[in-house]
Amino acid sequence: MKIQAIEITNYKAFLGTHQLNVGGKNLFIYGENGSGKSSLYYALKDFFQASIEDIDLAELENAFVLAADKGKTSIKVTFKPDSQGQNRKKSYLFNAGRNDSRTAGDTSIRDGNKLKSFLTYKHLLAIHHLKKDEAINLFDLLVKGVLKHFRYSLTGGKELGELWAEVQEAIARDTGKEYPINMKKAVVNAAIKAFNGAFGELFKPESPEYILKHARPFLDYFSHNVDLRLRFPQVRPTGDYVGLEGDQVHVELTYAGKPIDKPHLFLNEARLSAIAISIYLA
Template identity: 30%
Template sequence: MRIQEIEIKNFRGFNKVHPINLHNVGKNAIIYGENGSGKSSLFLALKYFLSSARKQLSIGDKPNRNLFAAQTDDIYIKLTLNNGIPYEWTKTNIPQSPEILAGYKYSGFLEYRDILATHYLKPTETQVNLFELLVFTLLADIENPATSPRKTFQEHWKNLKEGLPIDNRYKTKIKELESNILNFNEGLNDILDQLQSELTSIFAEFKYDKVTLKFDPVQIFYDQSTKSIKGQKIILNIEFASQKLEGKHPDYLNEAKLSAIGISIYLAALKLNPVQEGDLAILVLDDVLIGLDMSNRLPIIDIIDEHFIDKYQIFLMTYDLEWFETLCEHFVEPNKAKWKAFEFYCADDTELELPIFAERTKGREEYIRRAEEYYAAHDYKAAALYTRSAYEAILKFFCDKYHAPVPYFSKPKNLKADKLWEVVKVHPKSNLDTKIISHVEKANQRILNPLSHSRPVPTYRREIKLAIAVIKQLHDRLQ
């Protein structure tokens, strides 16, 4: 099962309604988004939606509600799956159908901050300890094979804590607890062996042949002197060039190797829960490769191809335009029937925070369509924003097509539409007469300039309608 459409309203960075169409087949998606564009809000929308029932999350909590949404306006996230059914998360409805619960069980969400947890050395410890990360997060919903009836590790740990005696004279209770702890150790070590096998397979794609990874056995125990469970340690024993690092690998390995190990741990844990045929499973990676050069990023492509493409709907998100284009060349260009690419931008406006996005290569038409939709809904500020975005996309398309020389800026974002327009309007291939140039420049003064000030609504409405018409004309001329 796959997601056909995502619709988000007033959640985090998504002010107003934003539908993201992934086609009837539920295509995979590659998403470019500059900082503040809504990319990370999309990551959280998917993650929180699928976990809302199991974790009893409320969409109405203050961090979730868009800061600029009217208090009377509603907030929701809607996923339509390829069974044709829409599932909604609202203030009054938490999605908990079997399809969504399966999506929670099998899906994986990974961002750069998660990777840091795999090599974080606490000030009070001398070794990186993965016990909490694995038992309470990555393996929490994995069943312990040493339990009967089956319990997940999260459930089993809770059971151990509830079995702690309040008095060491309760010998029978202590024996039961110690027997239960033995089952916990046995099952966890069994699962760690499986995790290590998957980890080794995935990590091999990074080609760090001098690095080997092995989990030390777990041996938690009941300490009668403190009436508590001790030995809560999972140490990943790493060897580098035959040198044992003894859980102190952050002191010896560079960022590329640490990131590769972290990514491999997360993805290996995901594979311990094999996706059942027909169930929803998505894999969302949000800028997990920050700061790494291209040679250290490319293995993630092989990992997706080799381990995840057949069973998961993939969402790859990045703020790096070069990496975005590389992903598009590998995944989208040769297989458009199964992949889509989107570009997210931050609205250049002092009065309205609104993510501006469209499918890659279709930005011009998509922005015009969205401008017309917002205009028809009497949302004139949003219509103006999308009209400006269409204007800029049209100019960029023309300059790229005809290799028109444009002013250089060390930060490409600083190359604004007004500079592009000065190039385009005099270009011999533009085919623009004085009339349309005059119309564009009038619209520029009143609507297309992001610094234009608010005016009475009737005037503003007419100006936007005219600006949309002018931009459609410009689009036709500059094809």
């Protein structure tokens, strides 16, 4: 399936209906600041993401929409060939009352969402825009971003983002008569165990999910003389069970065989971005 056309109505920077005819080709999008490049990016990202996640289009409506046109925000994407491989066009509409990307029996948009490569520069900036005394921490990038919807057998059918949300909800719940501290400890420990078991597989060299096994071929492609290890210390509750520790993914890096204590102060932006992209693609 290749994108033939994108139609955007009252979404972010797009006031009214705007159509971009793609024709199944590769495109390079450019334009002045505020011309709508990011809005086009997010329209496509939200269209695919809506196949597995509830997205409130009302929050993304153009600020200058007239009262009579409110609630009509939509994104429509037309593909060819269709999901059956037939040489005909097939359109999917996502608006407040209709979401064709979740059509029963047609999983093509959900499948496409698994293969998407939406990576914003904000993700990359988080890797190297740090203060001198800070260390690179990839936890949020992986758990809340890149791998939020990742699931495999050890997650019990749940996405990694769901498991982490359960940990956060468990630790935030206040204790009382009906919810004593011993009960909270049991709930928190169970949630943390489930999360650590699933997320921890990414950092075990013997695991098929070992992230560096998949990242190194990409990193080698850049030929930057960089090698790295990722270390996850495991999430654990604080002693009073009101907070969390260990929600970190540390980077241990060598450049030309030399260990680098603070890579974000030593490596240039190109090499740091290469690391982020390699991990993202892996």
